[in-house]
Amino acid sequence: MSENQNLLAEQRRALIVDEVRRRGGVRVNELTRKLGVSDMTVRRDLDALARQGVLEKVHGGAVPVVEASTHEPGFEAKSALELSAKEDIARTAAELVAPGTAIALSGGTTTFALAHHLLDVPELTVVTNSVRVADVFHAAHRNSGQRQGLATVVLTGGVRTPSDSLVGPVADQAIAALHFDVLFLGVHGISVGAGLSTPNLAEAETNRRLVRSARRVVVVADHTKWGTVGLSSFASLDQVDTLVTDAGLSADARSEIAEVLPELIVAGGSDDPVDETDGPGNEG
Structure with a gap:
């Protein structure tokens, strides 16, 4: 199945964030299996989400961002x-x-x-x-x-x-x-x-x-x-x-x-x- 048949990027990234928050962290290989996309696609998604400040990239995967009480994410x-x-x-x-x-x-x-x-x-x-x-x-x-x-x-x-x-x-x-x-x-x-x-x-x-x-x-x-x-x-x-x-x-x-x-x-x-x-x- 080609990647253009998978979820749209926005939906895919929302699922990644949900998974990170629910489990406290995920590995890249777990996300590739769950989403049916390549390692490269997952890593690009993690890069984009890290830039938005909604998760933190770590070696081999991602974890939730620990936010201060004064942190206000953008829209x-x-x-x-x-x-x-x-x-x-x-x-x-x-x-x-x-x-x-x-x-x-x-x-x-x-x-x-x-x-x-x-x-x-x-x-x-x-x-x-x-x-x-x-x-x-x-x-x-x-x-x-x-x-x-x-x-x-x-x-x-x-x-x-x-x-x-x-x-x-x-x-x-x-x-x-x-x-x-x-x-x-x-x-x-x-x-x-x-x-x-x-x-x-x-x-x-x-x-x-x-x-x-x-x-x-x-x-x-x-x-x-x-x-x-x-x-x-x-x-x-x-x-x-x-x-x-x-x-x-x-x-x-x-x-x-x-x-x-x-x-x-x-x-x-x-x-x-x-x-x-x-x-x-x-x-x-």
Whole structure:
């Protein structure tokens, strides 16, 4: 089988990153067997992923990068991670959005995926501090002609971060004057002790403003975010109404989350998303 019949490079590299993170390291010969490609192809993939900062090359293979709490990967680096999980989460989270409502989407690659699933929800007002999210809706407007019902997008303004979020006093002031029905919030890390956290101090303050302005807070985060702690916490878990995550979340983590969150929705791994939480605020 020729290599052009194998997975596209982006998909292949996402699988490599998943394997490295899941196992704590892999060897080149293991990846060649798993992916059905040559040593040279795997080594090129590892070189590309190492340049993005998502893994570290070692003799004969690769290991995860040990990140400091202040490390903030760029949007492109994060886009290569957990692609299928993010797609499952985005598809499921989109079902929580009612036509005609005002919603907010924070910055992040999972909210970026979610934006694509909201293009056909009519009469939305979308507040966002994400340049990437705004571009999704802008492209839809540009390509749609005079189609009615497309979302109205409010872009907050502010200073751009490595993850293409807009933060700082300009963004904070704009958000403070607004009120929305649901906030869909991407996070760097989530844990019982630290709550929701980010390595970027300015982003932490902007996220606090988003949480305060929302009637309902929905965190969209893949399973690798559980237990990760960034430099600055911006919300406790009692400020979160719903967590939408993927089927890679461990049973222990699901039990822990069920104790502290009103609603846990696990996307993927079956035909339908599963609400596994009977936590605080649930009647049964």
